[in-house]
Amino acid sequence: MSATRVAVIGAAGRMGATVCAAVDDADDLELVGRYDAGDDLGDLGGADVVVEFSVPDASPANVAHCVERGVHVVVGTTGWSEERLATLRDRLGDVPEVGVLVAPNFAIGAVLMMAFAQQAARFYESVEVVELHHPDKVDAPSGTAARTADLVGAAREAAGLGPVPDATTHDPDGARGARVHGVPVHSVRLRGLVAHQEVLLGGPGEMLTLRHDSFDRVSFMSGVLAAVRQVGDRPGLTVGLEHYLGLG
Ligand SMILES: NC(=O)C1=CN([C@@H]2O[C@H](COP(=O)(O)OP(=O)(O)OC[C@H]3O[C@@H](n4cnc5c(N)ncnc54)[C@H](O)[C@@H]3O)[C@@H](O)[C@H]2O)C=CC1
Numbered sequence: 001m002s003a004t005r006v007a008v009i010g011a012a013g014r015m016g017a018t019v020c021a022a023v024d025d026a027d028d029l030e031l032v033g034r035y036d037a038g039d040d041l042g043d044l045g046g047a048d049v050v051v052e053f054s055v056p057d058a059s060p061a062n063v064a065h066c067v068e069r070g071v072h073v074v075v076g077t078t079g080w081s082e083e084r085l086a087t088l089r090d091r092l093g094d095v096p097e098v099g100v101l102v103a104p105n106f107a108i109g110a111v112l113m114m115a116f117a118q119q120a121a122r123f124y125e126s127v128e129v130v131e132l133h134h135p136d137k138v139d140a141p142s143g144t145a146a147r148t149a150d151l152v153g154a155a156r157e158a159a160g161l162g163p164v165p166d167a168t169t170h171d172p173d174g175a176r177g178a179r180v181h182g183v184p185v186h187s188v189r190l191r192g193l194v195a196h197q198e199v200l201l202g203g204p205g206e207m208l209t210l211r212h213d214s215f216d217r218v219s220f221m222s223g224v225l226a227a228v229r230q231v232g233d234r235p236g237l238t239v240g241l242e243h244y245l246g247l248g
Pocket residue numbers: 009010011012013014015016035036037038053054055056058062075076077078079103104105106107139143220
């Protein structure tokens with residue numbers, strides 16, 4: 001069987017460079033293009049699949065370029081709001097054979113953490129998300145934290161839980177963090193870190209802590225490569241790697 005041809009957008013970045021190395025190392029994949037800011041994406045080097053890890057403001061146009069050329073895309077870039085996803089879904093309506101996966105986190109443990117948090121949400125009165133990342137990250141909260149909060153918030157709503165208890169009335173400096181789908185989210189940026197998250201769930205007399213740590217970007221590679229191998233067989237838009245792992 002011939003190798004799947006893969007191009008990487010954002011190839012000079014932390015994730016893009018790691019993906020290029022992982023694709024180079026895989027016997028069944030061939031790296032046919034590396035693109036970064038300012039490059040003409042052209043025919044994408046004849047790629048069957050593109051892996052996109054760039055910046056939130058550039059990602060939708062990059063993905064549109066691929067989709068218009070009938071190329072499947074695995075997207076790891078954050079910032080895919082509901083509005084952006086809806087536009088992409090519309091665009092995919094014109095090319096029904098093309099598959100796109102948008103996933104906020106490709107580490108298996110992070111995917112499991114989100115699934116466990118969603119499962120646990122209905123049992124706890126209180127929940128907060130703390131995400132901790134390297135200080136070169138440009139977006140906050142992280143895509144993973146936003147998705148976790150969305151999943152947890154929706155599960156709470158479905159279970160008929162009200163707002164998380166919080167007596168705070170005076171918070172001039174925003175110490176209680178952001179609110180995503182009603183869930184408080186706190187972002188830490190610290191030299192030495194890569195990507196980490198805790199979901200804290202509290203009930204009378206107890207707390208459940210779900211924690212995931214990516215110590216190295218290699219943690220994302222098995223998920224990225226699994227997605228590259230499957231995306232061509234999954235037409236349309238999929239959000240979240242869990243759907244490729246039988247967890248969705
Ligand atoms: N889904 C996941 O598992 C993960 C997602 N990420 C996300 O991936 C994205 C990239 O993260 P990093 O690699 O750490 O960032 P980075 O800053 O190291 O790399 C981004 C790269 O994109 C390039 N770029 C900027 N504008 C571009 C354009 N218009 N077209 C093509 N390339 C462009 C930059 O020059 C840079 O080389 C972020 O949104 C981050 O949150 C990061 C790690 C894991």
